[in-house]
Structure formats: structure tokens, C-alpha cells
Amino acid sequence: MTVHLLPSTPGTVRWGDLPCAGDPSVLTVDPGDVVVVDTVSHEGILEDQGRDPLAFFTARGVPADAVLADAMEIARSVEHDPLRQGPHVVTGPVHVRGARPGDVLSVTVEELVLSADFGVVSNRHGRGALPGEFPRDGQDVVSVLARVETDPRTGARCGALPVAEGSAARVRFPLRPFLGLVGVGTPGPEHLHSVPPGMHGGNLDVSVLGVGSTLHLPVQVEGALFHTGDPHYAQGDGEVALTAFEAPLRARLRLDLVPEAAVRVRDVLWGETPEFLVPIGLDVDLDEAARRAVRTAVALLVDLGMDPAHALAYLSAAGDFAVSQVVDRVSGVHGLLRKADLADLTERPPA
Template identity: 25%
Template sequence: MCLGDDPTCAAFAEHRLRYRRDMEPERRAFLKSGFVATGGAAALAAGGLSLVSPALAQNSARRLKQTAHYHLPANAETIHWGYFSKSLKPQVEIDSGDFVTIETLTHHANDDAERMVTGDPGAESVFLWTKEKKGVARRGAGPEDSKLGPGGGLGVHICTGPVAIRGAEPGDVLEVRILDVAPRPSANPKFKGLTFGSNAAAWWGYHYNDMLEGRKREVVTIYEVDASGDRDWAKAVYSFPWPGVTDPDGRDHPTIDYPGLPVDHTKTKRTYDVLKGIRVPIRPHFGTMGLAPAEADMVNSIPPSYTGGNIDNWRIGKGATMYYPVAVPGALFSVGDPHASQGDSELCGTAIECSLTGTFQFILHKKADLAGTSLEALDFPMIETSEDWVLSGFSYPNYLKDLGPDAQNAIFQKSSIDLAMRDAFRKMRQFLMHAKGLTEDEAISLMSVAVDFGITQVVDGNWGVHAIVKKAIFSERTA
């Protein structure tokens, strides 16, 4: 269905006009909400609820122009599959303070193309793969001549973007506010009003080498979500063992080793009534979201790093704010790997991988304004919610730098929870001392009695541990 993003549609002009009319009230609501870069940030900061101090908010606000609202659809022309790159041409260039509504597609949509691809022009253009044509050839940061296909599957996430922020330079901090997250409805009339996602218990999952009776297998479970968002839970529809796939280029894939493989369901054995009577609470979020790193030209989308990427923390959803250190001019923000829900650890290798659309506001904080603020020493992605600050620890904080020339291969052999925990501890200590004025001894005591450390994920190469501290702890602190 054309949403004003398909120029080949016979009614493109009408649909585009309708989209812009629909967005205008939404945009006005954002501008009236008080949660924009001027009064909104300052109001939060005044109550000690934000990392952005009133002074920093005012300095950043002085650079704002009249805000604009952009729409970035997901199609074969607007996505990059499986990698971040500082050399990518921006899909849109914006000013600080602007809003962008960004469509994202799950790279697992072809697990059930009937439900997640059919009838959707954007998804069909991305997942197109016949003997004659491949909608998106490069899938991953690997070589063009990989035996699995261009990119080699060294990176799997469909990322929409990048979005360039005018004036962003290395040393700045980009604040990204997630104002809304909505499911992408199935475009197949058979499934009107529904959205679907896939959960693959795959070979890269933590469980895979520890299965009962040693019987290794990959099993895909398809979940159903209410497209309107009114129903706050998902239910399993059916599951099937991975049947093995021969792709349109004639390559065999006995395991899920290349993104976007088209599953032939005439060869699958479906089990219905799986997880019968169980409601899975949905918490829509973006598993992969961040900026382009500086250390390499093409970077695998799987391991997260200091500029964000595949953090896979379910808290990166509606109402949350992300802070990223800018590493390259323009920042180059991309987002993908949308999830309907995920538990901490993402144990089997995936979440409910489900296409979503997000609306974001981008606020640029210049390096010159950061001295003496909570963001001055920020060199890692940080999550802020209405109640919490969440710090992301990784086995290697900047694996591209830490592990040398072979970093993108070495990271998959060297990660550990112990290293990630150590990084999370060090980052929280730094945060409590620098941003909250505690001594080291005070910080250590507080971490032990009031900070929750959790396993973010153990499946992304660079494993993650997050540290959560409640804002309310500091409600009576004056300095």
C-alpha cells in the first residue's frame, strides 16, 4: 500500500498529500508538548530528571531553526543491509531540533513472506530476490565475492538511513528522542489489522550448544501482534524447524547463515497451538540504532560499540532518549532491527523481529558546550527514560580500536560476560562520580545497594551488560 512514499503509484500525489495532512497535527502536537529542545529539556533538567542541564539546553536551543518534520520510508533505495559506514550518502539531512519519522523493516520478514512482505511495496523492493534480480545485493560488511553472496552476511540488520545532522562533528553528543513507535501493518488483505514477527532460535543463540540430548536444531516461531497497538500482547501462531534453503542463486543454506533467505513453506512442517494460552507482553523497540563509527569504512552491524548499533536493549523504545558520542561529520544516524518484544539476554539469538515505524527528534549538543556537564565525558551510548538512567557495558567498549586490524572477526571469539560486567561497572562509577558528584567510595557503595546490573544480550559478538540507576535516588541531592 502506498503511504505517499511510492512514486510509481497511480495515486501517489493524493496519497502524499494525505500523508502530509495526517502528519501535520502530529507534528503540531510534538511542538506543543513542551518536550522540544528549548523549554522541554530545560524543564526536565531543572527537576534533575535529565542529563541535559538547563544551561546546556539553552546553549543547544540557540542554534535551533524552525523545526521541520521529515518522513523516511523503508525501501531498496533508502536502506543499507548489514553494516554501518561513514561513507554512506545521507538519505536526508536535517537541522538540530528536527523530527524524522523513519520506517524500519525486520531482516526476518522472509521467514513468512505471506504475512510480512506480500503487498508491501517497500518490503517487496528490499526482499526481491530472483534468478534475474536481487533488490539489495550487499548484505553485510564482507567482501563482494563471498561464497554466500555480496557482503557475506557479516552483518544482518536492515538499517534505514543514514540521517545526517548539519553541523555535527566528532566530539559532539547527539541526543535522540524516541517520540513514538508503531507496528507496520501486514499489507496482505488476508491479515488486515495484524502485524507479524519472527523469532528464530538459531545457531548463534546462547542455547544452541546446550540442548537436551545434544539434538541441535534451528526453530522459527511466528508471532502475531495487533497492528493498531491496542492489544499489549503478542501470541505465537506457529513454529517450524528450519528446512534448509536453496536461494535463487542456487546456493544451499542448511542453517540461517545469510540474511533475507526466502523460506519455501511447501517444505516446512508447521506446529500450530505452540505456546498455547500464553500472552507475551509487547514492548516495541529498536535493536539496532546508532551512528557511524570512525575506525573503519564498513562495519558489521552485529557487534555494538561506542557509537551504538546493535545494543538489543528493550528499553530503547517510545519515551526513551539516547545519547551518542559523534564520531564522524554529520553523525550519520541509522535505525533498524525492530522488535515487538525481547527479554534481557535475547537468549535464543533473536527477539520477536517485527517491522516498526518510529518518530524521532534529534538534538545536537556541541563539544564546546559540554564542559562541566553530565555529557562532558560521554564516550558510550546511554539510555535515559522517565525513571532511569541506563548505561551500556560491552566486552570491549570500542572493539574496532581495542582489537586491532582483525577486530571485526576477533570480537566473535573474545567476548565474555565478565568483561562486559567490568565495563558496565567502570562506566557507572564514572557516571556517579562525574555526573552526580560522588566519591569513588560512595559510588561503589551505591552501586552495590541500589544499581541493577542485567545481561543485555549474549548473542551479538560484543556481549552486553547494562547498569540501571533510578533517578529518584537523587531527588533530595542538591549538588
């Protein structure tokens, strides 16, 4: 196992779209290798925020020396057209030796380190869960600065944002860092917009996939062309404003490869944590996204040895399904199935 460092620089990122077949890789690794990625948040560098993170953040009270150099360099040097591209800074692609269509790339999050003590939550252009209602007062974008603070009541680090512009009062909430965008390359020839998730993974925004989690992605092109971005410090299920607590992370990720012959449940998206199996459903229609998440959950349980009708009964009795996000054009629903409930099923979890 080799550990590789992958910084986010103008030469290692795409801004607003995703890698596809034929793109040159920025790094080549073997299955089982670890990649340490310095991810960059798009919030604070976008055109509607001035495309000048130094000016944007210092105007909100952030010291100039706390504004990250990689964000400033990407904003200054990387081409981006917000009319046809998404907002996300996407680091990669990484070529995984031996990966072929039909295999599964399993991405395990070994560590996430906060790279700053501030970030942004935005609502813009009538998007989010309440388009037409927010932003208010004719505004195009509302960007609220969030901070990492010490909770005076508990002494624990937490997220905090003001209750109103200029207010000293805060709402405080737990930090739950995760990577919102984790994906594999697509056949092309066009580069996909970075916002809608799909079977390639991408902008899934599944908040439970933090440290200790693994996301299993069906490989679509030679070399897998792994990529990541959209770092978060916290997100509520739904991500209703449009973005959540967006801020940069250093992510330590292990890239394992399951060969096609060993893949037991095909054409599904799912993840896992030490505690849960996490089936994922996606669709432009939220109801259909929920149905797809349930179908994936049934498939995982049947593979473990359950009868389909009994699997559905278990899901109704004890499975939890949550809205991952409703703001990415394609909505997401994910399930939480407790591994402890499945202790009598003797087979290993599916690949």
C-alpha cells in the same frame, strides 16, 4: 523543529553493514529535528528463510495483503551477502548539520507504532546462548511466528506465540517495542558488520530504550551519520534464542546535538528513560561488559556530585544490572539507576 519522513527503500537502506565516513546521506536535518522512520525487520526476508517474505509469511498463515511492500522490495532489490554481512536492514545515514567528532548525538524516541500484527523469533546455525544445543534435530534455522493479539483475560494487546508447532495453546507476554539498532557512523574506511555493537551504538538491543527514552551516542564523524533498524515488538533481557519478537515499526525520533564543550562525561555509552539512567557496558567477555557498565554508572554518579566510593556503594545497594544480550558477538550489560533516588543531587543529568 522540522519533521522529516524517512521510508525504508532500496535507496535509503544498507543491508548487513553500517554507514561510515564518506557515505552519502539519504537525508540532512538540523539539530532538534524529528525523523519519522519506517523500519524494516530482517526476519522473514533472509536467505535461509527463502528471501521471499510473501512466500515465507503466507506459508505461516499471514494474509498476502498484510505482508509489507517495503520488505518485499528490499528482499528483491538490495544486494546482500550473508557470508560477510550481518542480517539487519539499516535505514540511513542521516546527516545532522553541525555535528562533529567529540559532540554527542542524543536520540529520543517520541513514538513507536506497530506496522504489522505479526513477526518472527528465530534461532539459527547453532548461534544464540546455547550454540551446539539449539537448533535441534540437525535444523539450520527455526523461525517461530509471533502474533500481536488481544489477551482474553485482560483485554490488553499482547505478544503471543504457540507452545509447539501446530498447537492452539499460546504463551502471552507484554509488548515492549523498541529499536534494537541505533547508531552513528564510524571513521571507516571499512563498513562495520551490523551485528556487534560498539561505541558507535549499533545493535545494542537494550530493551528498556523504548518510547520516552534517549540514547546518548559519541559522534565519530562529520554529520554524525545517524542510522537505525532492527525493530522489536518485545525482547527479554538476554535475547537468548538469537533474535526476539522482530517486526517492523514506524519510529518518531528527535535528534539533538550536545556540543563537545558541553559534554560532561566522555567516552561512555548511556541512555535514559523518564525513570532511569541506563549505563551500558560492552565487551566480547560478559564479565568485562558488566565491569564496563558499572564503571559508566560510577562516572555518571560522580558527575552528579557523588564520591566514587559512595557511588559504588549506592550501586550495590540499589542499582540493578541486567544482561542486554549475549548473542551479538559483543555482549552487553546495562544498568538501571532510579532517578528518584538521586533527587538530592542538584545538578542536571550529564550530557
